[in-house]
Amino acid sequence: MNVLSEMHGQRVADWEHVVVEPDGRRPELEFPNLRYFSTTDFIVPFVLYFGFFRLLSWAIKTYFWQTFTEFKRYRLHNLSVCLAHSLITGVWCACFVVTHPYEMFHNYVYYYEPWAAQIAILSVAYFLHDAIDMLRYEWSKWTRELLLHHVMTGISLLTPLPNRRFLIPVYWALQMEINSIFLHARTIMQLSGYNIKLPDFYRAVVYANIFRFDLKYADFVFISKGANF
Numbered sequence: 001m002n003v004l005s006e007m008h009g010q011r012v013a014d015w016e017h018v019v020v021e022p023d024g025r026r027p028e029l030e031f032p033n034l035r036y037f038s039t040t041d042f043i044v045p046f047v048l049y050f051g052f053f054r055l056l057s058w059a060i061k062t063y064f065w066q067t068f069t070e071f072k073r074y075r076l077h078n079l080s081v082c083l084a085h086s087l088i089t090g091v092w093c094a095c096f097v098v099t100h101p102y103e104m105f106h107n108y109v110y111y112y113e114p115w116a117a118q119i120a121i122l123s124v125a126y127f128l129h130d131a132i133d134m135l136r137y138e139w140s141k142w143t144r145e146l147l148l149h150h151v152m153t154g155i156s157l158l159t160p161l162p163n164r165r166f167l168i169p170v171y172w173a174l175q176m177e178i179n180s181i182f183l184h185a186r187t188i189m190q191l192s193g194y195n196i197k198l199p200d201f202y203r204a205v206v207y208a209n210i211f212r213f214d215l216k217y218a219d220f221v222f223i224s225k226g227a228n229f
Contacts, residue, residue, distance in 0.1 A: 064080065094178060127154050136145065186205050
């Protein structure tokens with residue numbers, strides 16, 4: 001491995017892009033600097049994204065799914081916002097893989113751009129909105145499990161941001177949102193009865209859901225065994 005170890009404080013010229021500080025420290029091994037979460041770089045976009053999902057939820061509750069019973073109407077409202085989040089993050093991740101293939105497969109530790117980090121902040125803002133929405137309407141074993149999922153996933157998504165390391169694994173993790181697009185669409189159609197009204201479209205959504213799940217498994221196998229990180 002060709003490492004220019006004398007160039008302290010600069011990105012060295014090996015395939016890993018290892019960064020060495022003047023005192024020899026490796027920043028990716030440090031505990032995240034939690035003060036980042038009190039800066040405007042995090043607070044401003046987080047508040048804006050959270051406000052976006054609250055506004056979207058209000059619009060959906062006001063203008064859509066009004067003819068359904070109370071709990072089913074709540075589930076359709078909630079799933080519609082879930083679908084919106086999956087569409088945003090899924091398309092974003094798919095485009096990122098196409099435009100940044102080198103980073104996705106070879107520079108997964110040190111790649112960082114402020115705009116690219118927005119996907120993590122947006123997703124955590126959505127998790128907070130979804131948690132508030134669920135707690136207003138139901139409390140069950142399923143709700144507790146989903147809240148635990150939101151907390152653990154949110155921590156995982158935010159951990160790379162303070163030290164600007166390991167942002168690419170966030171993009172790999174959020175690839176699952178592509179599959180969630182079809183999963184949420186299928187569930188919405190089942191609850192609303194559109195699976196009966198539009199059987200051909202529903203069948204296409206089901207097949208796309210299965211195909212995307214198989215493709216996601218193939219991605220995992222490829223990354224685990226074939227990609228040289």
